[in-house]
Amino acid sequence: MPHWLMKSEPDEFSIQDLKQKGSGRWDGVRNYQARNYLREMRVGDSFFFYHSSCAEPGIAGIGRIARTAYPDPSALDHGSPYFDSKASTDRNPWSAVDVDFVEVFAAPLKLARLKTEPALQQLALVKKGSRLSVMPVSEEEWAAILALR
Template sequence: MPHWLMKSEPEELSIHDLQRLGRARWDGVRNYQARNFLRSMAVGDLFFFYHSSCPEPGIAGIGRIIATAYPDPTALDPQSPYFDAKAGAEKNPWSALDVEFVEAFPQVLSLARLKAAVALAELPLVQKGSRLSVMPVSTSEWAAVCTLR
């Protein structure tokens, strides 16, 4: 089963929000490579939930994909910060999917700690200049992160 890492700003959707809600729509991805990763996810795939753009960025828990990609409705909503004037009902280039809560870690695994782990040296997240909000995680990288929690 493929594994993933997906980033969210905690003030928009945090692992604790997902825990409280149980499930949520993952939307607002506006990078084509990240969107393509979303589109390749399958129901049942697990992902690390990464808190970004916050005082303590890092992996905060685990979620599961519960519905495959579909057109992102935020692209069509003029009130949404993710509105795309070029998108339309017939041609929406952006995708969203549905996720559910699996686990919140007792403490966030900080980016510094992830960068220090030799087993994660190839993880795109720790590569200089990597800013993708959605990325694959290899089986060995998944296991390495799981041992850090």
């Protein structure tokens, strides 16, 4: 099974929110490469839930893909911060996936810590200038991150 890392700002949607709800829609991705990764996901794929744009960014837990990519309804919602005036019901370039809660970590694995791990030096997250909100994680990187918990 492929593995992924998906970023969310915790004040918008956090691992705790997903835990409380049990499942949810991962939407609002507005980068074509990240969108393409969403489209590669399959039901059952695991992902690290990463809290970004906060005091201490880091991996906060694990989720699982519950539904493969479908047109992102937030692109058509005028009240959404992810509204796209160029999108329509016939031509919506954006995708969403549904996710399930798996686990919340006792303490987030901070980005600063992840950057020091030799096994993670090829992970896009730790590379300078990488800002993708969705990215693949290799089997080796997945195992190395789990070992840090």
